Amino acid sequence: MPSDRVLIIGGGPAGIEAARNLADLGIPVTIVEARERLGGMPIHAQYAALTPDLEDAETAMNRRIEPLLGHPLVDLRCNSAVTGSSGTAGDFRVRVAVGGKEDVVPAAAIIVATGFQHFDPGRETQMYGYYEFDDVITLPDCEKMLKEHKVVRPSNGQPPECVAFIQCVGSRDRQIGNEFCSKVCCGIASKEAIEIRQQLPNCKVFIFYIDMRMYGYWENELYWPAQEKHKVNYVRGIVSEVLKKGDRLVIRGEDTTLGRPVEAPMDLVVLSVGMEPSKGTREMAKLLGLPQNPYGYLDTVGVPLDTVSTAVEGVFAAGSCTGPADLEDSISAGATAAMRAAVLLRKKRAGAEARG
């Protein structure tokens, strides 16, 4: 008899949504989460507020996490890792390690939801002096400060008077090899800019961009209010370098629409780092034999009309392990993967019953 269980690798937004839907259908799930608790990047990276509605990230995520804790159909394994898998669709046997111990979990289907990691601006070329200057930080660094309501210059602990966001750091860049758009950074930078203006009303905030990619409602829910209500300054032109002058930073770039070079002192520079496949995503690709695209993300077959099937029958992928995704994308894909897994499980069971 095949297993009636679905194994979900990764307990971020996509994995949580898959688990919730399967459990609601009465299907037992095992969630394998590498970190000590559920929640994925919004919790792990201590996001302040979610984009675009600015709800407190922890409150919003906990609303999704809590029903899973102690749920009779949810077998939650934190601090654990998938170390191997054998079998085929309907009858996988997945090795799960916790601490030193290893255990085999039988599963009819596997959902990979191992997510992304933030681009590391120091990795390649000491971009913009991230590892050189204390006051050059990244979007997730800024999230942590916003969460604490303490946006300061790390160099001296003082609130900044002038902040510049630099967009597309680690995205849309042939030199780095990340030719894709990370999709969410325009919205998140705008959201953080709004939060800075709310927390520090006297602080001037600039966003240097190539194009602002504020699709759908992010346009009127983030971009317009940032500009119109919160007086965030958008300057089209990418900063070429960040220099140190006295105890401040100087950014150099071109204001392309006004047609003039810019050289402006800043107290804090926030690099809008993009997404890359997480270490876990790369590892699961190898371990489960899932093809990856040139950027390391998991390839799904049949896009755009099938967003979750992989080349391996019975293994589905959801969320930002398949490419840059916002929360809405991840939740939708998590639910879709849950549905595909449930269908597969029922078909296999019906087949087994027919065979007697």
Added chain:
Amino acid sequence: MGCDTSRYAQVPREEKQRLFDQVTADERFGHVLYGCYECGICVATCPSARFYDFSPRKIAQATAREDVDLVYKFMNEDVWDCSQCFSCDKCPRGNSPGGLITILREVAVRNGLKTAKEALEGYGRIIYKIMSTGTQVAPDMLQPSAFPDWGPHVKEISENLPWWRRALPPETLHTTESSWDVSEKTLSELYLIWHMTGVMDMIQEVDEGLHMILMDVMEEKLEEAGFDLHPDGED
């Protein structure tokens, strides 16, 4: 339209900020400028932009970005290249660069900027005509000396004006001195409007001589209408 503000480097920052604050304090400001995409549709529709190095986009952008140095430069120069046709109201964000320019011009005039005086110098005679008679430019004003920038064609028009007028399809009263008839009552109402809305004060800022002449012309009618021209008891 350059963005070089070095010409105004000697103007104190406080002065530029003071004028900028007057612009943003204008009650119309919130309706003429929301935020700018820098898409350029205002420039694409702008007739002046075809003939001058002029960009309503840059004026909107500089104002939205609170670039007081650049706004000061634009207030002194570029705003006078606008023909106030409001084609730029096509803006997808609902901005009105032309409306913004109206405010910028009014601040320039109210503060008696030298550049505003220079820009309006040639219009003294037109303003006099409109404000004293309540009608627009009269045909007999179409003289090469009045409109040197209109080219050689104005000379041709200025000759045989009465015949040109008679050839026009609409009723032209067979006169070349005015465009149409303005009743006495309308005229005193217009005079009152000029005074009560602060137009006369603006004229005084840019052209004191013109202001004096207009006051002379208007005095009698305003007094008849019961308007106190000297509320502070001045002469």
